Amino acid sequence: MPSTRLGTLLGNAVRQQRHLRELTQCELAESAGISQAAVARIESGSRAPSIAVLEALFAAMDVQMVVEVEPLDAHLDARIDELAARPITERIDELGLDRTLDRLTDFPQVITGSTAALLQGAPVPVDALEIALRWQDSKRFTGWLQANYGQRWNARWGEFGGVWLEPEEPGEHRWSTKWGEIRATMCDELPETIEVRHGGRDYRVVPLVELELTEPRAADLLRRYRARQLASGS
Structure with missing residues (x-):
């Protein structure tokens, strides 16, 4: 699936939070109950994750998403x-x-x-x-x-x-x-x-x-x- 801007932003957010906590993709995946390959695809923006998966990933890092809208770009x-x-x-x-x-x-x-x-x-x-x-x-x-x-x-x-x-x-x-x-x-x-x-x-x-x-x-x-x-x- 081609990357989208939103998918890229979400992937960047997951990767940034993971790096701040000095976690490997395997460690985050285990805590969130998904595979390491899924984490890699989400971080690269090549997979559009479900809301449930995103919530599980962020909860595993003790943070939560805040959704806002703004004019394009x-x-x-x-x-x-x-x-x-x-x-x-x-x-x-x-x-x-x-x-x-x-x-x-x-x-x-x-x-x-x-x-x-x-x-x-x-x-x-x-x-x-x-x-x-x-x-x-x-x-x-x-x-x-x-x-x-x-x-x-x-x-x-x-x-x-x-x-x-x-x-x-x-x-x-x-x-x-x-x-x-x-x-x-x-x-x-x-x-x-x-x-x-x-x-x-x-x-x-x-x-x-x-x-x-x-x-x-x-x-x-x-x-x-x-x-x-x-x-x-x-």
């Missing part, structure tokens, strides 16, 4: 408005961007995706460093991941780990590391970049106009931001 609009009011340097620090970049010195890369949009002033949500990386540097990147406790996103189980690190292996190009989450766009040659400067540091980023052509996730956020600007007369 109002949460995203509110997030964009909040980010627009904050300095870029503060958001860079919150992401730990400089800390991660200081350690990515084993191979060339450039900043792309929503991270590049952030550095060019767009108030779009960013939860990971997004880079463009050449296929020819894949082995060096894999070595870096191994040295920095990298784990690759496992879409089947809805969490990091349990799959091969190498970008050549099937799966989403998304890894957790000791320095934060990294998402990679693999390419034959690095895209053209511009330089932006914040807090005394220069960053090589893919320009916004190129992001809108090549990065669907960033493009959707940028279009939403611009639509809100037009609506407000900014």
Whole structure:
């Protein structure tokens, strides 16, 4: 069954509460009286759970659901408005961007995706460093991941780990590391970049106009931001 936004939100909530309590999927499943495979499918958003199953999962973690309604994607609009009011340097620090970049010195890369949009002033949500990386540097990147406790996103189980690190292996190009989450766009040659400067540091980023052509996730956020600007007369 394809993932839905609500299924993804519910799965994220279950996974977040489980992580806060340092429970494994097996431990939560046993407490809730369901299988570990069912927990994995719920957390990944690939299974729409019944209300009874959700209540059992949350009760096993001593919490309960609160249901509200809001205009479609109002949460995203509110997030964009909040980010627009904050300095870029503060958001860079919150992401730990400089800390991660200081350690990515084993191979060339450039900043792309929503991270590049952030550095060019767009108030779009960013939860990971997004880079463009050449296929020819894949082995060096894999070595870096191994040295920095990298784990690759496992879409089947809805969490990091349990799959091969190498970008050549099937799966989403998304890894957790000791320095934060990294998402990679693999390419034959690095895209053209511009330089932006914040807090005394220069960053090589893919320009916004190129992001809108090549990065669907960033493009959707940028279009939403611009639509809100037009609506407000900014």
